[in-house]
Amino acid sequence: MNLILWRHAEAEEIAASDLARPLTTRGRKQAQSVARWLRTRLPEDALILASPAARTMQTAEALTDQYRVVRELAPNASVEAVLEAAGWPEGLASTVVVVGHQPTLGEVLARLLGNEVSESGAIRRSWAVKKSGVYWVKSRERNGDGEAVLLAAITPDLV
Template sequence: MDLILWRHAEAEEGDDTVDDMVRCLTPRGVKQAHRMAQWLDRNLPESTRVLASPAHRTEQTVRALGRRYKLRPELAPGCRPEQLLAAAQWPDSKAAVLVVGHQPTLGQTIAQLLGMGDVELSVRKGAVWWLRRRDRDGLAQTVVVTVQAPELL
């Protein structure tokens, strides 16, 4: 199974007066989202299931891809890695799954899948981590297929 984790692109800064769920992408974030979406569209299998947090900034990010997607409330900011993995049906999904979400959940999920324990990896805004579950000699392994940052595309 392939699990592709995409952090939302750069968003407006929040403060106590702004609801975190309604923060929008900055102009730079819109460019990041479109650049990464073009790369993803060329590389994702057609059958990829696309899931996104219901936060406005993640929906803006995923819309740049131009594919059908589902907003999943359990992927909202503050979700736990277990919730993300359950939504993606890891490791049993027959199709690749793209999840558009937030830090620190994405970094925690990556660390967990790579056997790093309870640490949090840093995932840049707008970046993608592509992970693959495979069996090798009867042992399940998670491998990193690629890591892409929008600035490098």
């Protein structure tokens, strides 16, 4: 399976609630540029899952209006909730795009691709994911063991 983790684009700081925060003008441009990059690479049957936050749904809508809102992907979701929602490692579809939040997406990456050791020697349990950044991870079996392979990491600055 291909698991694509897409952090929502830049959002307004102030709204009636955290879930209601919409994208800024810059955020809409970020989402559109990354969506263009994704659109040319995604299979037609890719499954798009979004958090119930306005900013994630608006990010997903830059790609398509065919996405599912998954309550379990809300801000501060657990790594397990994200992986379960996507059906990792077999997948609910051959390609699943999860539009979500930090630090959760960074924690998923740390779990799948391995923790990093900081300069101080501490283990980082999360990777930094820029707003509207995409990490594309593929599950595979090697020597009888499952593993995750990073296929791409892209930010709006690079597309």
